Amino acid sequence: MTSALGDGLRLLRAFATNPRQVGAVLPTSRTAVRAMLDLADVPSARLVVELGAGTGVATRELLARLGPDARLVAVEIDPQLARLLTERLRDPRLQVVVGSAEDLGDHLDGERADVVVSMLPFTSLEAGLRGRLLDQLPRALTPAGTALVIQYSPLVLGELRRRFAGVRIRVTPWNVPPAFLYACTGPGG
Numbered sequence: 001m002t003s004a005l006g007d008g009l010r011l012l013r014a015f016a017t018n019p020r021q022v023g024a025v026l027p028t029s030r031t032a033v034r035a036m037l038d039l040a041d042v043p044s045a046r047l048v049v050e051l052g053a054g055t056g057v058a059t060r061e062l063l064a065r066l067g068p069d070a071r072l073v074a075v076e077i078d079p080q081l082a083r084l085l086t087e088r089l090r091d092p093r094l095q096v097v098v099g100s101a102e103d104l105g106d107h108l109d110g111e112r113a114d115v116v117v118s119m120l121p122f123t124s125l126e127a128g129l130r131g132r133l134l135d136q137l138p139r140a141l142t143p144a145g146t147a148l149v150i151q152y153s154p155l156v157l158g159e160l161r162r163r164f165a166g167v168r169i170r171v172t173p174w175n176v177p178p179a180f181l182y183a184c185t186g187p188g189g
């Protein structure tokens with residue numbers, strides 16, 4: 001099943017198994033993903049990292065925008081969703097990592113990304129884990145890089161401001177629920 005309905009059911013199943021880890025019962029809309037990716041220069045990126053790739057709605061759009069020699073590392077903790085991504089999106093630029101974004105430094109083997117895209121459900125995660133995952137964002141970026149974060153509430157804004165010098169915010173109504181989009185740049189104080 002490769003339809004939007006099939007993806008909805010897969011995410012729902014993952015949510016039923018582990019609600020706090022998945023944090024959403026519906027896939028993110030393509031319109032919201034496009035609005036988020038418009039906030040960074042994805043076509044010029046050499047290395048892009050996606051955290052919590054889920055059913056791959058952002059992964060697909062990233063591959064459509066990336067240059068021919070660029071790379072995309074997509075990290076997904078749920079083995080079934082990761083397998084779906086691997087089987088479905090066969091592209092030599094894509095590497096799917098089954099594991100936690102908490103271990104991003106190991107997954108990247110010391111490399112730094114020009115753009116990090118987070119689909120992680122920060123607000124539903126336990127506070128300690130949320131902090132450790134948020135810490136990965138500035139660490140994984142080049143000094144001129146951008147971290148893009150999508151959330152369904154503004155609660156994470158303060159935590160992003162503590163970690164980055166600049167945080168731009170957009171809200172898109174074209175998602176259920178409406179989504180907050182953050183573009184974060186520069187090391188924080």
Ligand SMILES: C[S@@+](CC[C@H](N)C(=O)[O-])C[C@H]1O[C@@H](n2cnc3c(N)ncnc32)[C@H](O)[C@@H]1O
Binds near residue numbers: 024053056075
């Ligand atoms: C809100 S869902 C994103 C779904 C995606 N936007 C979509 O539409 O399919 C969050 C995703 O983050 C993944 N996730 C949660 N914690 C993670 C972690 N520590 N490392 C990697 N992925 C994680 C979940 O398994 C889930 O696929």
